Amino acid sequence: MTLYVVYVKDTGHVVGAVNAAGDAPPGEGDVGALVGDALPMRVSVDGKVVRLPLPAERLALHTADDEPRVFDNPLAYGVELAGGQPKPTLVELRPESPELAFSNNSLVVTVQPDDPINDTPVLALVSDGEKVHVRPWAIPAGGDSVEIPVTVSEGNHGVLVLVAGWIGILATEIKAARS
Amino acid sequence: MTAPLRPAFHEGQVLSAADLAATVGYGRDVAARHARHLHDWGIAEGLELVTEARTDPATNARYVEVSVSAGLAIDGTGREIVVPASAVLSEASFAEVNGADQATLEPYPVFLTTIDRAQSATGPVSCGTAAAPTRVEESYQILFGRRGDELLAEDQQPPPVSAALADPPTRWLVLLGFVQWTDGHFTRVFPSARGVEPRYAGVRADTVSARAGELTLRTRPTVQEGQPALVLSGEDPPSLVFGLYQGSGTVNPLMTVAANGNLTVAGSFSGRISAGSVLATSGTATDGMLLPLPAGVSKQEVDDGRVELHVHVTPRVPPATTASTLHSPVEATVDGELRVRCRVRSYDPLGVPEVVTEQPGAVEFLVMATVAAAGG
Numbered sequence: 204m205t206l207y208v209v210y211v212k213d214t215g216h217v218v219g220a221v222n223a224a225g226d227a228p229p230g231e232g233d234v235g236a237l238v239g240d241a242l243p244m245r246v247s248v249d250g251k252v253v254r255l256p257l258p259a260e261r262l263a264l265h266t267a268d269d270e271p272r273v274f275d276n277p278l279a280y281g282v283e284l285a286g287g288q289p290k291p292t293l294v295e296l297r298p299e300s301p302e303l304a305f306s307n308n309s310l311v312v313t314v315q316p317d318d319p320i321n322d323t324p325v326l327a328l329v330s331d332g333e334k335v336h337v338r339p340w341a342i343p344a345g346g347d348s349v350e351i352p353v354t355v356s357e358g359n360h361g362v363l364v365l366v367a368g369w370i371g372i373l374a375t376e377i378k379a380a381r382s
Numbered sequence: 383m384t385a386p387l388r389p390a391f392h393e394g395q396v397l398s399a400a401d402l403a404a405t406v407g408y409g410r411d412v413a414a415r416h417a418r419h420l421h422d423w424g425i426a427e428g429l430e431l432v433t434e435a436r437t438d439p440a441t442n443a444r445y446v447e448v449s450v451s452a453g454l455a456i457d458g459t460g461r462e463i464v465v466p467a468s469a470v471l472s473e474a475s476f477a478e479v480n481g482a483d484q485a486t487l488e489p490y491p492v493f494l495t496t497i498d499r500a501q502s503a504t505g506p507v508s509c510g511t512a513a514a515p516t517r518v519e520e521s522y523q524i525l526f527g528r529r530g531d532e533l534l535a536e537d538q539q540p541p542p543v544s545a546a547l548a549d550p551p552t553r554w555l556v557l558l559g560f561v562q563w564t565d566g567h568f569t570r571v572f573p574s575a576r577g578v579e580p581r582y583a584g585v586r587a588d589t590v591s592a593r594a595g596e597l598t599l600r601t602r603p604t605v606q607e608g609q610p611a612l613v614l615s616g617e618d619p620p621s622l623v624f625g626l627y628q629g630s631g632t633v634n635p636l637m638t639v640a641a642n643g644n645l646t647v648a649g650s651f652s653g654r655i656s657a658g659s660v661l662a663t664s665g666t667a668t669d670g671m672l673l674p675l676p677a678g679v680s681k682q683e684v685d686d687g688r689v690e691l692h693v694h695v696t697p698r699v700p701p702a703t704t705a706s707t708l709h710s711p712v713e714a715t716v717d718g719e720l721r722v723r724c725r726v727r728s729y730d731p732l733g734v735p736e737v738v739t740e741q742p743g744a745v746e747f748l749v750m751a752t753v754a755a756a757g758g
Contacts, residue, residue, distance in 0.1 A: 224664065
């Protein structure tokens with residue numbers, strides 16, 4: 204069996220995994236063979252399943268060393284690059300979830316400050332009815348939070364928030380009436 | 383047309399110059415027919431266009447000096463063209479042919495052809511005859527063509543089977559490559575242009591046999607790491623191997639046909655699936671992913687109905703976060719495009735507060751591809 208993972212190029216998060224017989228990656232390494240035009244991340248919001256599609260152009264395919272636990276929670280794993288190429292071994296991401304909160308016109312993402320030198324890439328997808336907002340963003344170097352501009356209605360929203368280095372969040376987030 | 387005439391001699395015969403010339407000519411013609419009909423004409427060795435950077439002292443412009451390296455070609459008449467030492471291409475000769483052209487970056491063809499050069503007599507000379515040459519240098523000439531002349535070279539027709547070598551030699555153009563000409567200098571060489579490239583000598587044979595019990599075909603004159611080779615081995619057991627050369631000079635097998643007919647491939651196998659056959663793949667996939675097709679099955683074959691898929695999925699039970707956590711699959715299926723839809727509900731009756739969560743899950747899958755047997 205060979206493990207193929209699909210990861211987000213912005214942040215390195217694994218968002219899907221397949222292991223199958225054979226050495227050749229499906230579709231000769233084209234991520235589209237495993238996700239199509241987009242990989243739909245799904246989350247329950249008010250009893251309905253909401254789709255947060257990750258466009259294929261933001262994703263890449265990697266043949267990784269075997270890691271059976273990646274099937275339990277792909278978002279807990281990441282792909283690290285060395286010299287522009289993915290390392291064979293998946294890395295376990297920091298388990299503390301970033302804190303999320305909606306303000307009036309933004310989604311605030313807060314983490315423990317980690318990198319004083321480089322910006323920390325963030326990718327956020329937020330559902331709002333039929334619409335999905337896609338926000339590639341970054342936490343400034345040395346900072347511990349970022350306000351990602353996104354205006355959504357009051358109520359529950361499906362969110363996918365990927366902060367490079369931290370476990371990914373796929374959950375429901377409430378925008379309160381007066382936030 | 384007569385058959386080849388072999389000179390014959392007898393004791394006491396008075397030999398004329400024609401007799402001696404026929405002796406030499408007979409051997410030359412035998413060699414030419416061999417080269418013409420047992421080989422394909424082209425470059426046999428060397429004859430590459432090599433550049434060396436130069437600077438024009440008057441204009442300070444950068445250009446290249448182009449040389450043709452020493453080598454050997456066989457032309458379409460069966461005659462050898464030997465370039466004994468590297469020779470610099472003449473800019474003046476190029477300018478005579480193409481110098482009046484408007485400036486262009488389009489490459490011009492460079493050809494090699496034969497030319498005979500008489501050498502003056504050496505040694506004693508007969509009193510009754512003029513000092514005629516006693517040697518002929520089978521020399522070469524480098525010619526520059528107009529743009530597009532490389533296509534004419536492809537159309538050259540070889541002489542009839544029994545034709546002797548012409549004297550003076552028939553002009554046969556062997557393409558060496560292409561040069562770029564800018565402001566009175568060569569500025570670049572190209573190995574090919576406009577879909578035409580130099581032609582290399584070949585072999586015509588219905589049987590190729592090896593004395594050492596192993597026959598190797600490779601794509602370069604020398605063994606080079608990473609280059610492909612085909613090895614037919616008569617060793618015990620016999621085999622046919624396709625592979626790539628390793629640094630050690632041995633061939634790393636990628637495909638092997640054994641003496642019993644077994645085929646072993648290092649990569650995946652794809653091809654037309656025979657009717658009645660079943661191909662399968664299995665594994666694990668997370669929610670949202672498209673299931674891979676069995677090796678050898680294309681999406682096109684599935685889409686147009688030539689291949690039918692049978693898919694079985696089973697939800698994968700996630701690890702319990704507590705000893706009392708219960709899991710229940712909400713859905714575990716694939717849609718029409720083979721995309722996994724799997725969600726798992728978790729509940730801990732002893733947890734405080736009691737919370738039901740629903741998360742994406744993973745499935746174990748089995749995909750079988752079948753092709754209906756003909757007529758049924």
